Amino acid sequence: MSPPKIAFEQVSCSFLLKDEEVRAVGNVSLDIADGEIVTLVGPSGCGKSTLMNMVAGLQEPTGGRVLVDGAPVDGPGPKRGVIFQQYALFPWRTVAENVAFGLEIAGVPAVERSATVARCLDLVGLSAFAGALPKNLSGGMKQRCAIARAYAVNPAVLLMDEPFGALDALTRITLQDQLLDTWKRDRRTILFITHDVDEAVYLAHRVIVMAARPGRIHAEIPVDLPYPRDEAMRLSPEFRDLRNRVWNAVFHQH
Amino acid sequence: MSSEPDIRTRTRLRERSTRNRMLRLNLLSAAIGLGLWWLAAHAGLAGLPGPEAVARRAFELAASGVLFVDAFASVRRVLIGFVLGTALAVPVGFLMGWYGWARGTIEPYVQFFRTIPPLAMIPLAIVFLGIGEVPKVFVITLAAFLVSVIATFQGVINVDRVLINAARVLGAGDSEVFRKVVIPASMPFILVGMRTGLGAAWSTLVAAELIAAQEGLGHRMQQAQVYYDLETIFAALVVIGLMGLAMDRFILWLDGRLTSWQERR
Numbered sequence: 001m002s003p004p005k006i007a008f009e010q011v012s013c014s015f016l017l018k019d020e021e022v023r024a025v026g027n028v029s030l031d032i033a034d035g036e037i038v039t040l041v042g043p044s045g046c047g048k049s050t051l052m053n054m055v056a057g058l059q060e061p062t063g064g065r066v067l068v069d070g071a072p073v074d075g076p077g078p079k080r081g082v083i084f085q086q087y088a089l090f091p092w093r094t095v096a097e098n099v100a101f102g103l104e105i106a107g108v109p110a111v112e113r114s115a116t117v118a119r120c121l122d123l124v125g126l127s128a129f130a131g132a133l134p135k136n137l138s139g140g141m142k143q144r145c146a147i148a149r150a151y152a153v154n155p156a157v158l159l160m161d162e163p164f165g166a167l168d169a170l171t172r173i174t175l176q177d178q179l180l181d182t183w184k185r186d187r188r189t190i191l192f193i194t195h196d197v198d199e200a201v202y203l204a205h206r207v208i209v210m211a212a213r214p215g216r217i218h219a220e221i222p223v224d225l226p227y228p229r230d231e232a233m234r235l236s237p238e239f240r241d242l243r244n245r246v247w248n249a250v251f252h253q254h
Numbered sequence: 255m256s257s258e259p260d261i262r263t264r265t266r267l268r269e270r271s272t273r274n275r276m277l278r279l280n281l282l283s284a285a286i287g288l289g290l291w292w293l294a295a296h297a298g299l300a301g302l303p304g305p306e307a308v309a310r311r312a313f314e315l316a317a318s319g320v321l322f323v324d325a326f327a328s329v330r331r332v333l334i335g336f337v338l339g340t341a342l343a344v345p346v347g348f349l350m351g352w353y354g355w356a357r358g359t360i361e362p363y364v365q366f367f368r369t370i371p372p373l374a375m376i377p378l379a380i381v382f383l384g385i386g387e388v389p390k391v392f393v394i395t396l397a398a399f400l401v402s403v404i405a406t407f408q409g410v411i412n413v414d415r416v417l418i419n420a421a422r423v424l425g426a427g428d429s430e431v432f433r434k435v436v437i438p439a440s441m442p443f444i445l446v447g448m449r450t451g452l453g454a455a456w457s458t459l460v461a462a463e464l465i466a467a468q469e470g471l472g473h474r475m476q477q478a479q480v481y482y483d484l485e486t487i488f489a490a491l492v493v494i495g496l497m498g499l500a501m502d503r504f505i506l507w508l509d510g511r512l513t514s515w516q517e518r519r
């Protein structure tokens with residue numbers, strides 16, 4: 001077996017809140033293989049975002065280690081793309097300029113940059129809006145722009161924190177299919193947080209259900225459905241069984 | 255799905271029609287104000303000069319060149335003070351917002367001097383700096399600085415954490431985060447600071463000129479007061495108001511250009 005892309009080794013993370021220690025994550029061990037899609041579900045406040053932020057390098061573990069490609073995470077970097085629930089687009093930059101941000105930082109020359117931007121916008125179907133400002137985009141378009149921005153720097157790992165949480169059901173399903181479509185071609189490792197049980201099952205090789213206080217892994221549910229996945233699969237009895245298992249693991253933890 | 259040019263044209267058209275309606279209302283309101291002034295003057299209220307008498311005096315002052323000398327002297331003081339104050343305030347505000355040590359060192363002074371009206375510094379300024387241009391420009395600079403420094407500082411500490419994180423995960427280091435996120439994100443705050451700072455500069459100017467000046471609109475009013483020359487006082491007031499308004503409009507225009515990316519209701 002190849003070494004894991006992402007490895008949590010007895011990771012914990014605590015915060016001090018008014019002199020009281022909050023154990024956001026307590027002793028989590030988890031390996032994620034290269035090219036695997038793992039979805040993370042669990043009650044609010046169970047430490048999902050904290051876990052992801054530690055992979056992103058935005059948060060340091062207070063115990064244990066988080067490894068990417070066998071090396072401990074040391075601060076944020078373009079190898080690990082993050083997609084935030086709040087889109088986090090730079091409002092003063094147009095769609096194309098937003099997508100170009102990471103390339104500018106990397107010092108990519110202008111010609112190559114605009115080619116990459118065009119390709120990434122095409123990938124998410126935003127080419128016609130290259131010159132628009134974020135304030136003129138719908139929620140779904142904003143999130144597609146954020147996804148294109150993450151793709152542009154070609155990260156080996158995608159970290160997505162409830163990326164489709166604020167979108168309507170139809171847009172969400174479109175973006176899920178788009179994500180799987182892109183994954184089919186590039187096989188990036190994806191860690192995806194969601195509150196939507198259907199979404200968790202539809203996307204994943206493996207669903208991790210977390211429990212709170214301290215944040216820990218409550219259940220691991222492998223999804224033995226083949227890719228590509230489609231609507232027929234969503235309506236299949238196998239899918240329904242898996243969804244029920246995840247549902248029970250999330251909502252009946254005692 | 256509508257295409258992008260469509261959305262833009264439509265918003266722009268809507269913006270323009272609202273602007274036109276606003277402008278018409280503004281003009282109407284100004285006309286009513288003038289009318290009321292005229293009525294009050296002709297009813298003999300407190301020896302108030304009417305708008306036409308004030309306009310006549312303004313033309314006389316302009317024809318003799320006095321008005322231009324005064325206006326030039328005043329505008330020069332305001333602009334120098336305002337530009338100096340703002341140019342100092344923006345980097346200091348950034349420093350305070352970005353570095354804890356700068357905030358800890360500078361903030362007590364800013365907060366302390368903020369509680370003192372800049373005008374109260376005039377006597378001290380005259381003692382230390384004499385009665386030339388320097389003390390006047392100094393208090394105006396101080397007034398503009400104190401307003402803008404707070405605004406800039408607020409702008410920096412209000413930058414959305416998520417945007418900074420988004421930049422970091424795309425590979426941005428400290429200096430890139432600062433240049434590409436913090437500066438543009440605090441632009442709206444800085445412009446608000448500039449607008450308020452300009453107002454502070456004007457109000458400080460007139461008071462500074464009332465005390466010690468050889469020319470300037472404030473000085474002109476001071477002279478006119480001695481002779482009970484209400485027309486000149488009013489003419490100077492109107493000129494100050496109009497010039498202040500023009501500069502304010504300029505900053506608003508700048509604001510529109512630099513921060514049109516903001517979502518506005």
Ligand SMILES: Nc1ncnc2c1ncn2[C@@H]1O[C@H](COP(=O)(O)OP(=O)(O)OP(=O)(O)O)[C@@H](O)[C@H]1O
Nearest residue numbers: 015016017022024043044045046047048049050051
């Ligand atoms: N910066 C912080 N300071 C203090 N406490 C924090 C901080 N970040 C998270 N926490 C606490 O850690 C716990 C886990 O938070 P986290 O955001 O990881 O949960 P989550 O599973 O992502 O929740 P949600 O589903 O609501 O997004 C919560 O109790 C939260 O209050």
Ligand SMILES: [Mg+2]
Nearest residue numbers: 048049050161
């Ligand atoms: Mg969260």
